[in-house]
Every structure is written in structure tokens, then in C-alpha cells.
Amino acid sequence: VTPPVAKSPVPLGRIAELVGGTVVGNPETEIRGISGIKEAGPGDITFVANPRYVPLLAETRASAAVVGPGVNSRHLPLVVVGNPDLAFAQVVALFGPEPVVAPVGVHPSAVVGKDVRLGERVAVMPLVVIDDGAEVGAGTALYPHVYVGRGARIGRDCILYAGVKVRERCLLGNRVIVHSNTVIGSDGFGYATVEGVHHKIPQVGIVQIDDDVEIGANVTIDRARFDRTHIMEGTKIDNLVQIAHNVTVGQRCVIVAQTAIAGSTRIGDNVVIAGQSGVDGHIEVGSGVRMAARSGVTKDVAPGRVVSGFPAQAHDRELKLQASLRRVPELLRTVRELAEEVARLRAKVEKGESSAEDH
Amino acid sequence: VTPPVAKSPVPLGRIAELVGGTVVGNPETEIRGISGIKEAGPGDITFVANPRYVPLLAETRASAAVVGPGVNSRHLPLVVVGNPDLAFAQVVALFGPEPVVAPVGVHPSAVVGKDVRLGERVAVMPLVVIDDGAEVGAGTALYPHVYVGRGARIGRDCILYAGVKVRERCLLGNRVIVHSNTVIGSDGFGYATVEGVHHKIPQVGIVQIDDDVEIGANVTIDRARFDRTHIMEGTKIDNLVQIAHNVTVGQRCVIVAQTAIAGSTRIGDNVVIAGQSGVDGHIEVGSGVRMAARSGVTKDVAPGRVVSGFPAQAHDRELKLQASLRRVPELLRTVRELAEEVARLRAKVEKGESSAEDH
């Protein structure tokens, strides 16, 4: 392994300046690299964003750490900032490996069709195919084996990693990142079934991806039947997610790996969907909704709700339900004992009655 | 967005003739485009196939709608047909965007091996690789970055979208559609484990896909250990589905996104498997079975059954079970109160006994 290695030592005080933080401890501490808190060694700066890792400050071999407000340590000097995740991203730029710079220009092995418009500084790498009438904005990088279909339009400063396929007429905004082997614009899954035979329903709409969206690897986003499947500005989608035809996903949503959203569903803004969840078709999920991992959402969800379970319900009710269900084995015993107790009581009462009758 | 736009206006009566339907309202209504019922504007024709959207006829801005038998509207003229989905597919052909026509011929950048047989009118697009001894039937289109392995045979009038990989010796029938980045014929997942070490079991069988099958994007269908993994005629498979080695899927099945079918399982004809389901290995699922979304099927299912849940059972029993489970929190309270009541009763009865003894 070749972990990111410092190019030259940087005093901790300079790092604090860079990220707008405050040094607690010796600002002359020399930093030579970055690392995770468990893996760090002498000379490394690390960070704690997740509170569960605060105790590891006592054990880490790092020489310094970037932390959030209110975190203290007797073990190593700290740089205290508002948002350690964000601050550390800047530190990474200082110490991390040389970033890969996409080579500007069209590689001679790329196949570019007729009436294709390429912006300035595009990088069209080896064996890319751009079909007729497509458009690629300035500063965009297309890695090897990317396919841009007929009449598709990719905005400025996008990165499409190796093997991404964008079908005809789909639209990508600016600064969109798409990871390898993701498919944008495959046909929606629609058939008219007559006497058991499935007749394909043409899917002539498109996929529209707005600015600043990032899409993971091996994701599938189907084109609409007509109109569009729409992913709005700033939304982030993880690997192996399925977005069916005619779905709308609002702005700044987060959709974690292996989730599926069925056809024609509308997701609001700032919705967070944890991994392996499923959302049924033709429903509305309000803005600000949060779904726990493996949620199976089967009906509309009002804005701001937190849901979990399958079928999903309010998260606190689901937690209560799950806790109750875990008491069922004990409940079965209790009820059996209670039934025996009642039988004994009845026997006594009936005996009492008959002796009373004996009077 | 550039939604499908009418080339020239068409009177509603002519559309009704085209789809074999009946106009209710003004047959002279001019139609200039198609759209979904929520997105439609003046001049558009829309449709209602799903009964849940019938109320939207009162709100749509469309100028006409294609509907099924028994649907009425005071708001706009209708074309009434037997199957609105099927009929509307024909209307789409009239108004939809120019379909992409695959360019016939072998692009000079494609790499075609020895002893490859290509039928008439094949379209072998840029950067396709066809390995030695493979065969591609007449009228078939291979989009960029498709790979056809050694000795594989693809039938007539198929479409393999960009990035599809078909491994050696696999067989595809006629009119098969495979969406981007799907993999057909990867090795089955089989190991002989000896003292904790997993030794690979050779997977020398094939995948056979019969006529009129459609397979979504980023699907994986593994080759058999020997013999074949078999997808029969007319079956439709959605995105991100996993079909393991030696599975047989019968005719005209529908398998929705992110479902997995484990090794050696046999699925009958006309089976419908909703999304995110799992079917265990080495089992038999009878013809006509329907599985609800997220079913986890762990044993044989008799023909015609509707199942759901995990482990899956008859759908009506599962519904009853789920309803019962939601009453458990209340049941816990009821039983606690009942136990208190019994305790009080017992106290009374015992007091009665002792006072009786006092007599």
C-alpha cells in the first residue's frame, strides 16, 4: 500500500489557518501526512467527525487531529473547526496524492459522430463514443469507454467515469459526476399485457439530471415513458441504486446504495433514503423525509417524517412495534400461565358455588 | 427539456381510427403532441391505464385522452379502447421523437474476430468486439462497447445496448433486447470448500435466452455449471436483477428490479416477481405464481399462488399475520391488565375460601 504521503512537513498552525480553525496545543507540530484515526502514525494529522470516534483520540498514534467544537484531548494537539468533515477535505488537498488530471483534447481512438458540439477544454479519452448531434460542455471529462447517445447533452465541468452509458436525448447539467458503468436513459420497464403476452410500451421520454448531482457506480436510471425522469440539483446517489421511469427526485436528496424507487414516484427536496430501501410506485414522499435503512415505503409520506420498517411507518412507532414483537415469546408463556391460573380459579369458584348450593 | 412535440396536428378521429377506438366528444379536436396526464398541456393527448389516475381527467390540461371501457369525462374528449396502454403505444409512434435507427454495417473501429458470421442488415457500431466464431443474426443492432464472446450466437432483430457483455458460447434468440452494461454468461458462484479454502468449480455451461425476452440494465445472468441457465420466450427482466447459475425462468414471466434468484431454482411460466424479492436456490415455483414486492421465497410454491413476506407464505395469510402483529403492543397491555384482574379475583376467591373456612 502507498498511503497518501506528505510532500513536505507543514506546521499545524498553518493548517489551522487554511481551514479557519483554532489550534489547541503546539502550533509548531510538524504534519507530514493524513490518515484515518485507527491507521494514523506519527507525523499524520487525522480527524473526528463522528462522535463515536472521540474516544479513539486517546489511542491514536496521530500527531494531531481536526475536531468539532467542544472536543478536547490531553493526548494530542487539536485543530477545532465548525465542520471537521469539510475542513479535513481541505487538508487532504494539501497532503493527498496528486489528483488525476483529465488530459484535455479528443483522443484519436475516440469515435465522435456528426454535428457533435464539444466545449472548450473537454477531455474525450480513449475509446469514448459520442453519437451524432450530442453536446459536451466546456471542461467536462469523459473517461475511456463512455458512450454519449444521439442528441444527448452533457453540461460543463462534468466527470463521467469509465464505462458510463448515456442514452439518446438525455440531459445532464453542470458539475455532474457519474461513476463507472452507470446507465442513464435505459428504457422504462413497461408492458401492456394482453392474454399473458407482454407488449413493449415505447419509452420515448428522457432522463434529466440537474447541476451538482453525483451518481455512484452501476446505478440505473430509466428514461420516462414520455416527459422525463428527473433528478434535481445537488442530489447524491450511491452505487447500485435503481430509479425507475418517470420518477422525480428533488434537490439535495441523499439516496444510499441498493435502494430502488419505483415508477412515477415523486420524492421531495432534502430527502434522505438509507441503504437497501424500496419506495413503491406512484406515491409522494414529502421534503425532508428520512427513511431508515431497509425501509419499504408503500404509501405517501408527509414532509419531515422519519419512517422505517416494511411497510414503513413513523420511526418511533416502528421502534415500539419491534420492541413489542421481541416480547412475544415471553407473552406466549405469560398467557399460557394466565390461562392455567384462570382454570384453577374457575375450579375453585365452581367448587365454592357447589358447596354454597350444598348449604 | 424537449418533450416529444407534434410534427403536424392530427384530428382526434384519425387517432381513434389508428388505434381501433371510439371517439366520445369532438372528433375534430386537433392533437399536436403526447404527454403524461399530470404534465400534459393544450394540444396534447394523454391516457389513463391505471384506474387510480381516472380522477385526474377532471384536472388535466390535455386536449384529449385515451381511456379504457367504462371511463367517462365531462372535461375533455376521449378515445375509448380495450387496452389504453397498448393503444397509446401506437399514438406515441405518431407523435414521439424520431426513433434512433441503428446504422447498418460494421463500423471500422469495431473488432471482429475470425470465423464470425454476420446476418444481413446487422449494425455493428463503433468499438464493438465480436470474438472468434460468434454469430449475429440479420437485423440485429450491437451498440458501442458491446462484447460478444467466442462462439456466442445472437439471433435476428435483437438490440444489445451499449456496454452489454455476452460471454463465450451463450445463446440469444430473436428479437431479444438487452439494456446497457448487462452481463450474460459470467461464471456461476460455485466453490468446493476444503479446510476453509474455496476451490473454484469450473462453470462450463452456458446461458440461453429465448425469443422476445427483454433484459434491463446492469443485470447479471450467470452461466450454468454445465448445461444451461435458461430464460424462456417472452420473459421480461428489469434492472439490477441477479439470476444465478442453472436457474430456469419459464415463458412470459415478469421479474422486477433488484430481485435475485438463487442457483438451480426453476420458475414456471407467467410468474410475476415484484421488486427486491429473493428466491432461494434449488426450489420450484409453479406457473402463474405472483410474488409481492420484497418477498423472500424459501420453499416450493404451487402453481397460481400469490405469496408475500419473508419467509413468504400465502398473501392473504401474510396480510392477516401483519395485521395481527401490529396489534401486539395493544395485546401486551391487555394481557398485563388481565393478569392484574386475575390477581385481584384470586385474592377475592382466596379471601372467600378462608372466610368460608372460618364458618
Place this chain on the structure above:
Amino acid sequence: VTPPVAKSPVPLGRIAELVGGTVVGNPETEIRGISGIKEAGPGDITFVANPRYVPLLAETRASAAVVGPGVNSRHLPLVVVGNPDLAFAQVVALFGPEPVVAPVGVHPSAVVGKDVRLGERVAVMPLVVIDDGAEVGAGTALYPHVYVGRGARIGRDCILYAGVKVRERCLLGNRVIVHSNTVIGSDGFGYATVEGVHHKIPQVGIVQIDDDVEIGANVTIDRARFDRTHIMEGTKIDNLVQIAHNVTVGQRCVIVAQTAIAGSTRIGDNVVIAGQSGVDGHIEVGSGVRMAARSGVTKDVAPGRVVSGFPAQAHDRELKLQASLRRVPELLRTVRELAEEVARLRAKVEKGESSAEDH
């Protein structure tokens, strides 16, 4: 279909010698092919590794079978061995189809960057792209449309099937097999969210895959934030699996299709994870743990435990819980009847009391 066909007949005794087994029956039986037990015909040798298929020995049309110790049959001659799966793999080599041999050399259509080191006997097939500074070990085969990113290192005798993408600086050991369209080294899914806007956290680590790992088709393995995502020696991963950033998977694990492992989780050695499971982030799963299909593991699991369910718990407790839950509909009835019985009893007791008071 063209199932594997015998090149020339081989007597059963010779097969027994090859696999180190014992013939029970006529060692002169002529074998001409291999097949699964259900599909086999005269002249075929088949095998039984899974005990559930032993009864099929009475029905198979095969001429002989490879079986484990203690299996008998009056119907056909047997070759008895310690591990039928392993033994049959050798028989397959005898009768199976000609294996595909990767053509040694660099195809002229491949694009190889600067400072690339290629070992002896590498096969760089058509339209492969190897970026600057990458390294490919001796005997390794790169199928069409493989991409090896800048500075990535692939060991000896690996097979990367068509469409595999390996991003910059990732490391693969020796004898690693990766199936088509799998992505190694895509960015981990990490954002710093400030006022609802998600800022990308750079992912500058790598993925490291050790010797003898096999990875299925359309798998995604994300690169670490820094340091590495690590898959250790001898582990086998099935199709459509998601491994998030900073995960460590130990040696000789088996991870079945459509499973996801969330970020920073550590999996021990010899762990078996059945299909469609999910493992939460930032947890530890001990060596030898087994997870049943569709497990949802939300917290640390001690070594050697068998778990199932969601949230996952000890498998025997989960089984008991599931059995209890299925009794809830009956329990609801029982409690209702019990409540009625108690009400009747109370009425009697109170009547007894009042009549006692009447005394």
C-alpha cells in the same frame, strides 16, 4: 443448445483414478460426457454433492455418478470420493468444452499509456485501455473494454473479464478473477452537509484486493477516503455486491449476491454472508460468523456466531422469535376468550360475594 460433449469415451475406472476415488460397479462403463443429475442422459457421468439430490440417483438417466462417502445406489455405478464437488471439477476438465485461451500479446486496438509495465505472457485484448504508470503482471488476461486506471497495479495470472473498470492507484494481487462490468475504486459516498448542501469529501484512498480473490459481475467496491478498502486473500464475492469505502473483508470470506457492506465496517476471516444481506457501517463482524440470507446486521457480531433477521440476532433466537410471531393471530383469539372467561368468573365471584354479604 450444445452441451459439453465427450471427445472420446473414457472408462469409469480411469475417471476414478483421475480423481482418486473408488469405483462401486463396473469400471469398464464408458463415459462420454458430463451433465447435471436431472439433465443427464446415457453416456453421461453426473455427481451428487448436495444430500438433497441423493434420491435422484434412482431416477437419473446418467451412466455413472461421482458421490461422497456413504452414498449407495442400486441403479448405476458410482465413483466414491471425499469431496464430490472438487472431484467433479477435474472430470469437467476432461469432458467440458475447450476452455477459452486468452491470446497472449497486446491487441493493436488497445490503448496503452506511458510508463506502463506489462509482464510476460499478458493478454491485452481489443479496446482495453491501460492508463499511464499502470502495471499488469505476467500471465494476466485483460478482456475487451477493460480499463486500468493511472498507476493501478494488477498482479500475475489474473483474469479481468470484459468491461471491468479499475480506477487509479488500486492494487490487485495474483490470481484475482473479476467478472464483467465490475467497478473497483469508485469514490466512496461521503459528503459534509452544511445547511442542507452536500459538499463532496475527497476520496483519495485506494482499493486493495489480495491474492486468489474472485469478484462477480456488476459489483462495486469503493475506494477509501484515505488508506484503503481491503479485500483479503481467498475471499469470494458474488454478483451485484456493494462494498463501501474503508471496509475490510478478511480472508476466505464468501459474500453472496446483492449484499451490501456499509462504510468502515470490518469483517473477519472465513465469514459467510448469504444473499441480499446488509451490514451496517462502523461495526466489527468476527471471524467465522455466518449470516443467513437477508440478514440486516446492525451491531458488532462476536466470532463464530450464526445470525439472521433484521435487526439480526442469534439465529436460534431469531427462529424461535419467528415461530412465536406466527402464533400471534391464535394468541389474539386466546386472549380474547380468556378475557371473556375472566369477566364471567368475576361476575360469579361478585355474585358470590353479594350473596355472602346477604347472609
